[in-house]
Every structure is written in structure tokens, then in C-alpha cells.
Amino acid sequence: MALGSDAFRTALDETGLTLTDAQKDALFAAYPLFQAMVARATAPMPREAEPSVIFTPEAR
Amino acid sequence: MDPFLTIADAGALIAAQKLSPVELTQHCLDRIKAVDSTLHSFLLLTEDRALADAHAAETRMQSAALKGPLDGIPIAHKDIYNTAGIRTTGHSRLLEHNVPTEDSVVVQKWSDAGTVLMGKLTTHEFAIGGPSFDLPWPPARNPWNPDHFTAGSSSGTGAAVAAGLILGGTGSDTGGSIRGPAALCGIAGIKPTYGLASRRGVLPLSFTLDHTGPLAWTVQDCALLLQAMIGYDPDDPAIANRPVANLTADLQSGAKGLRIGVIRHFHEVDNPVSPATKKGIEDALDFFRKEGAEIRDVTLSPMMDYNAPGWLILTTEAYAVHEPWLKERFNDYGELMRDRLAFGALVRGSEYVQAVRRRRALCVEMRDAIADLDVLITASAPAEAPKIDEVPKWAMLEKPNFTMPFNVTGLPALSLCTGYGDGGLPVSMQIIGKPFQEETVFRAGHAYETAFGWRTKRPGLVS
Numbered sequence: 001m002a003l004g005s006d007a008f009r010t011a012l013d014e015t016g017l018t019l020t021d022a023q024k025d026a027l028f029a030a031y032p033l034f035q036a037m038v039a040r041a042t043a044p045m046p047r048e049a050e051p052s053v054i055f056t057p058e059a060r
Numbered sequence: 061m062d063p064f065l066t067i068a069d070a071g072a073l074i075a076a077q078k079l080s081p082v083e084l085t086q087h088c089l090d091r092i093k094a095v096d097s098t099l100h101s102f103l104l105l106t107e108d109r110a111l112a113d114a115h116a117a118e119t120r121m122q123s124a125a126l127k128g129p130l131d132g133i134p135i136a137h138k139d140i141y142n143t144a145g146i147r148t149t150g151h152s153r154l155l156e157h158n159v160p161t162e163d164s165v166v167v168q169k170w171s172d173a174g175t176v177l178m179g180k181l182t183t184h185e186f187a188i189g190g191p192s193f194d195l196p197w198p199p200a201r202n203p204w205n206p207d208h209f210t211a212g213s214s215s216g217t218g219a220a221v222a223a224g225l226i227l228g229g230t231g232s233d234t235g236g237s238i239r240g241p242a243a244l245c246g247i248a249g250i251k252p253t254y255g256l257a258s259r260r261g262v263l264p265l266s267f268t269l270d271h272t273g274p275l276a277w278t279v280q281d282c283a284l285l286l287q288a289m290i291g292y293d294p295d296d297p298a299i300a301n302r303p304v305a306n307l308t309a310d311l312q313s314g315a316k317g318l319r320i321g322v323i324r325h326f327h328e329v330d331n332p333v334s335p336a337t338k339k340g341i342e343d344a345l346d347f348f349r350k351e352g353a354e355i356r357d358v359t360l361s362p363m364m365d366y367n368a369p370g371w372l373i374l375t376t377e378a379y380a381v382h383e384p385w386l387k388e389r390f391n392d393y394g395e396l397m398r399d400r401l402a403f404g405a406l407v408r409g410s411e412y413v414q415a416v417r418r419r420r421a422l423c424v425e426m427r428d429a430i431a432d433l434d435v436l437i438t439a440s441a442p443a444e445a446p447k448i449d450e451v452p453k454w455a456m457l458e459k460p461n462f463t464m465p466f467n468v469t470g471l472p473a474l475s476l477c478t479g480y481g482d483g484g485l486p487v488s489m490q491i492i493g494k495p496f497q498e499e500t501v502f503r504a505g506h507a508y509e510t511a512f513g514w515r516t517k518r519p520g521l522v523s
Contacts, residue, residue, distance in 0.1 A: 015405035016387050027402055033457035034403045040368035042414035051416035052423060053268065 002035045061087060064224045064518055067281040071129040074121055081121065081132030085114035085176050088134045092178070092225045095521060098206050100198045101220035103139050104147055105179040110134065113176040120174065129284050131174030137230045138214050139180040140187055140263040141167050141272075150263050151183045153196055153392045154385055164261025165296070166230060166272050166289050173288040178226055182216030187232055187265045188378060189397025190215065191448050199448065202245060203519035204485045208445040211240030217275045218245035222519055228276035228285045232262060234269045235374055235456065236463025239475035239490060242275050243440035246477045246486025246514070248282045248505065249275035251463075253495045254470030255300035257286070258293035266377035267298070268416075269370065269467045278515055279476055279505035283307045286498065302496065310503040316352035318504055319433045320345070323358050327439035330363035331459050334443035337487040340478025341439060344489055344508050351507065358429050358436060366422055366465035369415040371456055373468075376412045379404025396453060419468055426469040435504050436492040438462055440475035444485035462490060472498045474505050477514045486514075 003011055008028050012019060019027070061083065062069070073079035089107060096102050117132035126132075137143060140150050142160035149155045163171065171177065182200040184190025190212045191199035200215035202208040203223040210218045214231030218241025221229055231238035233251035242249025250273050257272045264270060274285035287307045293299050322345060327333045333341075349355050360366075379386070379401050386405075390398055430436055439462045452458060466473040472493045477486050493501035509515060 011406055012402070015402075017402060017405055018387070018390055019402070023399075027399060030399070030403075030454050030457070033454050034406075037368045037371055037457055038407070038411055040364060041372040041418055042411050043418070045414065045417045045421070049417045050420055051413055052420040053416050054420075 003031070063087070065227065066278050067130065067133050067227045067276060067284050068278070070133060070227060071131070071284070074117070074132045075126060077121055081114045081117040081176065082111070084132065085110050085134050088178060088225055091223070095223060096225065098521065099201045099203055099219045099223055101182055101200045101216040101223070101225060102136070103149060103151065103180050103182050103197055103216065106146060106177055109146070110176050110178045117174050117176060127172070127174035128288070130170065130288055132176060133228065134176045134178050134226050135170060135228050136178040136181050136217070136220060136226045137167055138183050138217055138232060140183055140232060141230055142261040143167055143180065146180065148180065150186045151195060151197060152185045154389060156196055162261060165258035165293050167261065169288055169291070181220060181229055184213035184215060185394050185397040186263060186382070187213040187234060187237055188400055189394045191451055192394035192396050195394045201448065202445050202485070203521045204246060204445070205483070206521065207447055208485060209244060209448045209451050211244040211441065211445065213237040214241045214249070214275060218242060218247060218249070221245070221247050221275050221277060223521065224518060228274055228281055231273055231275050232265070233271045233273055233463070233467065234265045235370060235467055236461055238273045238275060239440050239463045239473060242475040243488035244445040244486065246488070247275055247277055248279045248474065248476045249273065250282050250286060250472065250474040250498065250501070251466065252286060252290070252498055253472045255298050256496060256498070257289045258296045258299055260293055260296045264381050266374040268377065269374055271467070279474065279502055279509050280308070280311060282474070283311060283502045300496070305496070305499060307499050307502060310499045311506050313503050314351060315348050315504060315507040318348065318353040318435065320348055320353050320355050320504070321358035321430065321433040321436045322355060323360060323436055323438040325359060326363045326462060331442055331462065333439045334481060334487065336479065336481035337439055337441070337443055340487050341437065341489050344437070344478055347508060347511055358433070360425060360429055361422065363460035363462070363465060366468050367456070367460040369418040369422070370464040370468045372407065372411065372415040373419065375401065375404040376407045379407070399453070423469045426465070426471065430494055434493070434500050438490055440488040440490040444481040444483050444487060466492055471495060472501050474501045476505050476509055479514055
């Protein structure tokens with residue numbers, strides 16, 4: 001879910017990163033682009049869809 | 061001596077004892093000193109090491125004990141490849157004084173092949189933050205026009221090879237960092253299949269998307285360089301344990317009989333390319349058709365559907381790599397690097413998992429699309445290189461790039477020059493193969509490249 005300006009700043013503060021207000025503003029300006037990418041990448045998948053990191057156990 | 065020898069030509073001359081590796085190395089050193097104050101392709105020149113390597117190669121040549129086609133060939137490494145006793149910075153203030161104690165696997169393999177190590181090459185910071193002007197070293201410049209961008213992140217390799225400062229070099233490719241500089245600098249560069257070449261000893265960016273690979277002036281040279289990079293490495297968990305293929309075996313087989321799929325909507329609809337780029341692709345397809353290849357269009361999901369999970373995975377994995385430093389030394393990173401990675405702190409676990417589920421579906425789609433084909437073709441870059449000070453900070457989020465789909469799916473992908481645009485800078489295309497079928501990609505690329513005359517022209521800055 002997209003965050004508003006205040007929620008975005010709070011979320012950044014909670015990450016433990018130390019950003020100036022100007023740095024937060026710069027990131028917030030690009031946040032819609034980032035959020036659009038996240039939304040496209042996380043469109044609903046069938047319940048049984050496997051992730052790409054499933055691996056074949058090594059035979060020993 | 062021809063001032064712009066290819067690796068294949070130089071190797072043949074050295075094998076015939078008609079070219080001195082020392083003279084070749086000195087020629088490259090002289091050229092570096094003449095033009096690299098403009099190009100900034102080197103972060104560190106290892107002149108003493110280069111001359112020592114060259115003398116050793118010359119001794120082997122004189123005693124008919126050459127190690128192979130790369131013996132005596134001047135190369136350099138992107139500055140994210142660890143080099144024992146030689147500074148390796150990632151082009152970052154955070155590693156400004158870092159001197160590794162061991163070579164990366166690829167560095168060791170190329171050294172074992174007899175290459176001459178000329179130095180360490182400019183990169184975007186940690187292979188993602190660039191072009192940046194707030195780092196301890198400037199970004200590389202495009203030798204076709206120094207006001208223009210090289211692309212990245214293997215920016216120094218692209219510039220140095222195009223300018224003839226080295227005959228080949230290493231790059232790394234997480235979303236296009238080999239193929240982008242190859243495209244904008246007018247050279248060849250291949251991202252091999254995920255799992256073909258070891259990444260051990262290379263500074264990581266995104267574990268499931270990172271690839272190592274070479275850049276060189278020609279497709280044939282890329283094949284020679286990649287051949288010397290590959291082989292099973294039990295300490296790289298991603299590498300495939302399979303026999304080493306002969307990557308030059310099919311090089312002279314021509315295009316007849318190749319089955320070629322064109323992902324036309326990638327470069328005509330999803331991110332429309334310039335007229336010169338489109339003409340280069342169409343001329344290539346005409347050539348392949350006349351040579352007896354079968355051409356047909358292929359339709360995949362929109363290119364942005366590949367880019368979105370790619371960038372989400374990259375950002376999240378890169379944030380995980382850099383989180384401790386980002387928390388302690390945020391302002392020691394360049395602005396581009398720190399801002400691009402900061403978003404990784406906001407990605408939820410479920411979003412990352414959804415992205416890797418999407419990635420599997422895309423891998424299946426691509427596998428099915430190429431099943432009854434030999435190679436796919438689309439653009440490498442939308443157009444000629446933009447000016448270096450006009451590169452958008454968030455370009456990767458604004459438009460889909462042509463390279464990320466093959467990091468997401470792990471397929472081998474080669475960028476090669478298809479001519480020059482109105483501004484005199486190179487344009488390019490991309491040839492993509494099936495997993496571990498690099499020899500077919502090289503076959504198609506070499507057939508095209510030797511039929512067209514693009515390799516006879518060098519940047520005006522150096523010629």
C-alpha cells in the first residue's frame with residue numbers, strides 16, 4: 001500500500017537509516033515510481049506458484 | 061604493429077613469434093597515458109605488474125611454451141573483482157584503501173591463462189551507483205564522445221576496450237552492467253548463463269542476479285575470454301557442475317539453419333528504440349534471412365513485467381548486502397547508490413517472495429518461447445549514448461531496460477555493435493541463447509559481425 005509523506009518518513013525512520021529531511025524528500029519524490037514497480041512485481045499469483053529460489057537437494 | 065589488434069589477431073601473432081607481448085603492453089600503456097586523463101577508465105594502473113606479466117609471456121613465447129590464446133594479452137579488471145595485493149575499491153569511499161589478500165576466481169583464471177594485468181577499471185559504485193560525480197574518482201567517459209555516457213556499471217571496461225587501451229576486460233552484470241557499456245561504447249559483451257562463471261571474490265550486489273563476464277572489441281574475442289573464465293567452482297553455490305564447453309566450436313558455422321525469434325514488441329512497443337537502432341536490428345534480420353536462417357516473431361509478457369521483479373529483487377538483495385554500512389556510513393556512499401538502495405529497506409518480506417514467485421513464472425514463459433528456437437534478438441539499448449550529465453537518476457524505474465529480462469531468467473545474452481547513429485555514436489542489438497548454449501550465441505554474433513564492417517571503425521579520440 002502506498003504511503004503518504006508522513007508515513008513514508010516514519011517508515012524510513014523505522015529502518016534505522018539516518019537520513020536528513022532533504023534526503024527523505026528526495027526519496028519521497030521517487031517513491032511513486034518505486035511503488036509502481038512493487039505493485040507490478042507483486043501482482044497476485046496462483047496460490048500454488050513456487051518461487052524461483054526453490055532448489056534441488058544435492059545428492060550425497 | 062596494427063594499433064588496434066583484436067585478441068584473436070594478437071594471439072595468433074604472438075603464437076607465430078611475430079608480436080612481442082612486451083611491445084604490445086608498452087603500446088597499451090602509452091595509449092592509456094595519452095588518453096585516459098580524458099576517459100577516466102582506469103582507477104589504478106598497475107604498470108610494473110603489467111610489464112612483469114608481459115616479460116613472463118615473452119619468455120614463454122621464446123621457449124614455445126605459451127599457455128594459450130590469451131598469453132601475453134593486455135587486460136584489466138572491473139574494480140569489484142578482488143586482486144591479491146592490488147587495491148579493490150568498488151569505486152567507493154567505503155573501500156578506498158581496501159587491498160584484498162586473494163584473487164577472485166576469474167582473476168586467477170585469466171592470470172593462469174597468461175594475460176597481462178594492466179590495472180583496475182572504473183565502475184559505478186558497487187556496480188549500481190552511477191554515473192556519480194561525488195565519489196573519490198570521476199566516472200568513465202565514452203571514447204566516441206567524452207561528453208557522453210558509457211552506461212554502467214562496467215563503465216571503465218567499456219571505455220577502455222573501445223579506446224584500445226586494453227584488448228579485453230571483465231565486467232559484471234546484474235541488470236545489464238556488461239551489455240549496457242558494450243552497447244553504448246560500441247563493443248561486444250556477454251552476460252553468460254547464470255551458473256556458468258564463478259562470482260567468488262567479486263563484490264556482490266544481488267546474489268540471484270549477479271553474473272561475471274567479459275567485454276572485448278569483437279564477438280570472437282568475447283568467446284576467447286569467456287572460455288578462460290568458466291569451470292566448476294565448488295565454493296560458488298550458484299555455479300553449475302557441468303563439462304566445460306568449447307565456446308568457439310561453432311564460431312565459423314555461419315547463420316544458415318539458425319532459428320531466430322525476434323522479441324519485436326520489446327523494442328517497438330514496450331520501449332521504442334531510435335530509428336538507427338531499429339535499422340540496425342532490421343538489417344541484421346535481413347542478413348540472417350538471406351543466409352538461410354528462419355526468422356519469426358516471439359511474444360512475451362511486457363518488458364516491464366520482467367523489469368519490475370528484477371529491480372525489486374535487486375534492490376532488496378543489495379540492501380541486505382549493504383545494510384550494515386548504510387546504517388553506519390550512509391553519507392559515505394554516493395547519492396545515487398545510497399538513494400537507490402534505501403528503497404530496499406522499505407520492501408516487505410512478502411513483496412520479495414512475490415517477486416521471486418513472479419520470476420519463476422517468467423523463467424517458464426521464456427523457456428517455452430525459446431524451446432524451438434536457437435536464439436532470440438532484441439535491442440540492447442534504446443539509442444545512442446545520452447550525455448553523461450543528462451542520465452536520469454531513476455531511469456531504471458521510468459522505462460524498462462532491454463537487459464534485465466535475461467538477468468531475471470538467467471539466459472546468456474550478448475550485446476554487439478550494429479552501426480552508428482546520427483550523432484556518430486554506436487547502436488547495438490542483443491542476441492540471447494538457451495541456457496549454457498553460449499556457443500550458439502557466439503555463432504550468430506560472429507556471423508553477423510564478420511559480414512558487416514563496423515569493427516573497422518574506432519573512436520576518433522584515439523584513432
